[in-house]
Amino acid sequence: MHRFPDYLLKGHANFMAGRYTREKDRYRDLASIGQSPQTMIIACCDSRAAPEMIFDSTPGELFVLRNVANLVPTYQPDGGQHGTSAGIEFAVKALGIANIVVMGHGRCGGIKAALSPDSSPLDSGDFIGKWMKMLGGLPEQIGHNELMTPGERQTALERISIRNSIANLRTFPYVADLEAEGKLAVHGAWFDISTGELWIMDSETGDFLRPDL
Template sequence: MQTIKRLIDGNEKFKREYFPYFEKELKDSVNLGQRPEVLFIGCSDSRVTPDLMLNNQPGDMFILRNVGNFVPPYKMDEDFHGTAAAIEFAVSVLNVKNIIVCGHSHCGACKALYDDIGNDPTMIHVKVWLKLGEKAKEKTLLNNKFTNDEEKYRATERNSIRNQLDNLLTYPEVKKRVEKNELLIHGWYYDIETGNIDFYDKNEDNFKPLKEFLK
């Protein structure tokens, strides 16, 4: 119960010290609707805090989080697709101008690609979901120059971002808007230990410090 008490106390502090700064904007958004310009696709990892690490205010980003910040390829069926539904809503309804796929260091999903989950029935959905990281694993294993597993995991995390960006372009509306320069997609890599973010430079197929993005 101590954990829940801390959350309750946190909400009281938020209402008392922070909410007043955003009250007008939030009430306006109720009347006018939300108008974020960014869809942020991040990992569910508890150490990844999009609003904190980007110093955002309420309404700035439409945030989608899942295990591994994976983007399933587009599939034309009527099954339940939570990630796909969020992408469609952000693009076709909210008309976001940017999509950021943000991976991070020490990602449990990328590490799990190298573990044998087996046939544990309590992990069946995780096992299926991790298939979305297999291409990143395969690309990583083509490089045999790693001196230890941690180097391999860091490379897998970055390769996964590359792969998720490719998957984003399988969504017809995303692809159409990118080609018309109405939408930009970005790959970011967040280092949990330092707070630094690198961006993926597709032209050079490399990750660079985020502060260099506009240079």
């Protein structure tokens, strides 16, 4: 039988002695009253881009959904198993989220895989390859641009993918309706792992800009 990783146990001990002790009352309120976050973050599962750390959030403040390359599928009520769609449904319909942020990041492995269609899949199931097919022809369009360097192509697709996910998010009827009523705002963001910078998508132009801090 494998032993539970020691560093995780030590981390939990530090959490109990530090943050939990400082915010014990908040944790107890969250346990008894329930959660009521105002913002949902759809982010990549990359270990280097944790929304709770990037936004310095408190317990219960963010409803975070993470998947490979922070992709959002189109609305498909076909009886299949749709984990990301289920998370969106719960956040919007049950929690009454006021903001949804689709946050991508630099050096994304999923985006890199999409730009390398000829590379061998990690496993015969190729779940990553099939998942990234959600981007349609976008990787091919960007990948064939010889005027851009490989790094520029990757950054471009990371950001274009965010815009694509936001368009897919708006195919959910309740998202589109609430946004039209001004009760829900949809945002795009891109995080640079190497510099820590956060770039925000302009809702009108789609350009990514660094906000004034």
